[in-house]
Amino acid sequence: MTELLHEPDLALHVEDLTVSYHGKPVLWDIDLDVPPGVMAAIVGPNGAGKSTLIKSILGLVPSVAGHVTLHGLPYRKARRRVGYVPQRSSVDWDFPTTALDVVMMGLYGRLGWLRRPGSRERHQAREALTLVGMQEFAERQISQLSGGQQQRVFLARALVQQADVYFLDEPMAGVDATTERAIVEILRRLRDQGKTVIVVHHDLQTVRSYFDWMLILNVRVIAQGRVEDIYTAEHLRRAYGGQIALLDNVTDSTRVSDAATLESESLQ
Amino acid sequence: MSPAEWLSDYTLQNVAIGAALLGLVSGVLGSFAVLRKQSLLGDTLSHAALPGICLGFIMSGGRHLGSLLAGALFTGALAALAMLWLTRMSRLKTDAALGITLSVFFAIGVVLLTHIQGSNNASQGGLDAFLFGQAAATLRSDLWIMAGVTAIAMLLVTALWKEFKLVSFDPQYAACIGMPVVLLEAVLTVMIALAVVVGLQMVGVVLMAAMIIAPAVAARQWTHRLEHMVILAALFGIFGGVCGAVISALGPGLATGPLIILSLSVVVIISLLLAPGRGFVWEILKLRSDRRALRHQKVLTTLYHVACQHEDRSYRFDQGMIDIYHGTNTRNALQRLADRDWVRLQTPPPGEPVSAPQWVLTDSGIDEAERLLRYPAEEAAS
Numbered sequence: 001m002t003e004l005l006h007e008p009d010l011a012l013h014v015e016d017l018t019v020s021y022h023g024k025p026v027l028w029d030i031d032l033d034v035p036p037g038v039m040a041a042i043v044g045p046n047g048a049g050k051s052t053l054i055k056s057i058l059g060l061v062p063s064v065a066g067h068v069t070l071h072g073l074p075y076r077k078a079r080r081r082v083g084y085v086p087q088r089s090s091v092d093w094d095f096p097t098t099a100l101d102v103v104m105m106g107l108y109g110r111l112g113w114l115r116r117p118g119s120r121e122r123h124q125a126r127e128a129l130t131l132v133g134m135q136e137f138a139e140r141q142i143s144q145l146s147g148g149q150q151q152r153v154f155l156a157r158a159l160v161q162q163a164d165v166y167f168l169d170e171p172m173a174g175v176d177a178t179t180e181r182a183i184v185e186i187l188r189r190l191r192d193q194g195k196t197v198i199v200v201h202h203d204l205q206t207v208r209s210y211f212d213w214m215l216i217l218n219v220r221v222i223a224q225g226r227v228e229d230i231y232t233a234e235h236l237r238r239a240y241g242g243q244i245a246l247l248d249n250v251t252d253s254t255r256v257s258d259a260a261t262l263e264s265e266s267l268q
Numbered sequence: 269m270s271p272a273e274w275l276s277d278y279t280l281q282n283v284a285i286g287a288a289l290l291g292l293v294s295g296v297l298g299s300f301a302v303l304r305k306q307s308l309l310g311d312t313l314s315h316a317a318l319p320g321i322c323l324g325f326i327m328s329g330g331r332h333l334g335s336l337l338a339g340a341l342f343t344g345a346l347a348a349l350a351m352l353w354l355t356r357m358s359r360l361k362t363d364a365a366l367g368i369t370l371s372v373f374f375a376i377g378v379v380l381l382t383h384i385q386g387s388n389n390a391s392q393g394g395l396d397a398f399l400f401g402q403a404a405a406t407l408r409s410d411l412w413i414m415a416g417v418t419a420i421a422m423l424l425v426t427a428l429w430k431e432f433k434l435v436s437f438d439p440q441y442a443a444c445i446g447m448p449v450v451l452l453e454a455v456l457t458v459m460i461a462l463a464v465v466v467g468l469q470m471v472g473v474v475l476m477a478a479m480i481i482a483p484a485v486a487a488r489q490w491t492h493r494l495e496h497m498v499i500l501a502a503l504f505g506i507f508g509g510v511c512g513a514v515i516s517a518l519g520p521g522l523a524t525g526p527l528i529i530l531s532l533s534v535v536v537i538i539s540l541l542l543a544p545g546r547g548f549v550w551e552i553l554k555l556r557s558d559r560r561a562l563r564h565q566k567v568l569t570t571l572y573h574v575a576c577q578h579e580d581r582s583y584r585f586d587q588g589m590i591d592i593y594h595g596t597n598t599r600n601a602l603q604r605l606a607d608r609d610w611v612r613l614q615t616p617p618p619g620e621p622v623s624a625p626q627w628v629l630t631d632s633g634i635d636e637a638e639r640l641l642r643y644p645a646e647e648a649a650s
Contacts, residue, residue: 058444059443059444060443060444084445086438086441086444090440092305095303095437096494097433097437097493098492098493102437105437106445108434108445109446114427116429161445
């Protein structure tokens with residue numbers, strides 16, 4: 001390899017990333033390091049640029065400045081090692097295809113031009129569907145699946161890529177509790193295999209029980225690091241401003257209370 | 269004309285083969301256009317071809333098909349680029365961008381057309397045939413062009429099947445795994461432009477869009493697989509083309525292009541109405557049966573609740589009382605429940621003030637009611 005590896009010890013390394021939309025900065029000077037083998041949450045208020053961050057890392061949104069490496073390689077060269085689960089609402093689920101077919105799309109990149117997916121690919125896709133508990137729905141038309149089931153199909157499509165770094169854009173948005181638990185379980189298993197999982201997450205209540213690494217984002221990076229160091233009232237207030245009332249209670253309860261009590265506090 | 273004469277009729281042969289080729293290519297490519305929410309792309313491209321046809325005429329000084337089609341392709345591509353540019357660079361949504369591009373290019377085309385017609389050029393006759401199509405003018409040499417375009421389209425769709433599929437379903441993911449999304453979309457668009465241009469002669473600028481949309485929309489109704497949809501759309505396209513050609517040959521003065529579109533429309537209407545699962549009639553029937561099932565469940569759970577209140581599993585209900593409670597006649601509903609052995613009619617024992625038979629929940633009815641009350645949403649959905 002002629003290219004010098006840049007921060008090869010980090011699963012994800014982002015330097016000075018800036019993205020603008022219609023002349024306004026959506027992401028400003030993002031520096032971000034994620035070590036391998038963690039489950040990282042990206043949190044922040046609406047419009048903080050959480051999805052944009054993932055998309056610009058994956059080269060789907062052009063960046064004004066900055067560079068990104070995954071395990072030391074630029075994204076172009078690390079493509080095979082990256083799995084992506086877009087937001088469920090980003091596609092039309094009335095498309096005429098089956099769950100199994102969608103999962104097989106995860107193998108298209110490896111197949112390359114002119115080659116059709118065969119029985120080996122079908123077998124791999126079935127295995128991925130089994131992992132997410134959807135084996136019975138393999139031949140189901142995707143519009144007949146519930147929201148949670150559609151999300152699992154998307155997850156299976158990323159799993160079949162057998163990547164090292166996974167990016168998930170709000171995988172828990174609008175899914176039922178069973179699916180949410182199943183997704184977290186699968187992501188944990190990936191992490192335990194040494195893979196890196198990076199999730200845009202909208203639910204502050206569950207961050208501490210699900211994740212071990214986090215990035216608090218609001219156009220700029222507010223804080224990043226291990227969840228137990230970063231999940232503080234001060235950081236959240238800086239990201240969310242006055243948007244959430246629960247923050248005053250967070251300081252006292254940060255280390256002791258679990259997600260459930262936080263939730264009840266936020267309701268008061 | 270006897271059938272044998274029919275088959276050997278030179279013009280009819282040309283027209284039928286041409287229409288079938290056109291139906292085939294536009295059915296296949298139209299499937300992708302419709303799924304990519306670009307149904308109107310064909311419309312824009314065909315309208316935008318008009319200025320190109322006129323320019324081709326002016327430049328070559330006559331009605332040479334080659335130069336007319338080259339001009340049509342040129343302005344069509346220009347319109348497609350303008351459309352892409354508008355959606356990418358401005359806040360216009362695709363439908364608005366298509367609409368604006370279509371009307372601007374068509375207006376230029378009409379201006380050029382009237383200018384040519386006003387210039388008293390002897391060879392300008394028939395140029396306005398491109399507006400509504402003139403299938404009878406199809407020559408053998410035109411068929412070769414159409415066959416060529418069709419062959420290229422078939423080859424591309426077969427070779428790039430999985431790429432086209434993924435780009436149509438989830439372009440972001442396609443880009444993420446390294447597919448050249450812009451290039452693939454451009455290939456699809458150019459192929460549609462080619463199909464439109466070769467179809468112009470046949471069905472004309474105004475109706476060409478239907479050629480792209482109709483077979484795909486009809487095919488989508490009957491299947492849940494992209495493979496089947498594309499094949500069906502191709503078959504519908506061929507069917508519409510041949511039908512239109514044959515019907516127009518039946519009588520003098522019947523225009524082929526509009527008849528092709530009308531034949532396709534019949535297929536579309538039948539598909540929209542009758543296709544199992546997605547058809548209109550099917551949906552109405554399903555809706556009604558769902559509603560009825562819900563009403564029956566409602567009656568059953570009411571009986572269960574009242575029986576619970578009275579702490580009497582074999583509590584007897586008057587028909588009239590249930591009717592009043594639900595505000596409607598529940599005789600049918602109860603009859604259905606009785607058919608499934610969830611309730612039964614019981615004659616009251618002698619000495620009771622009423623003598624009419626009364627309804628009683630059965631054991632299986634109680635089980636069913638308890639199951640419904642546990643999972644109400646699921647039952648309503650299934």
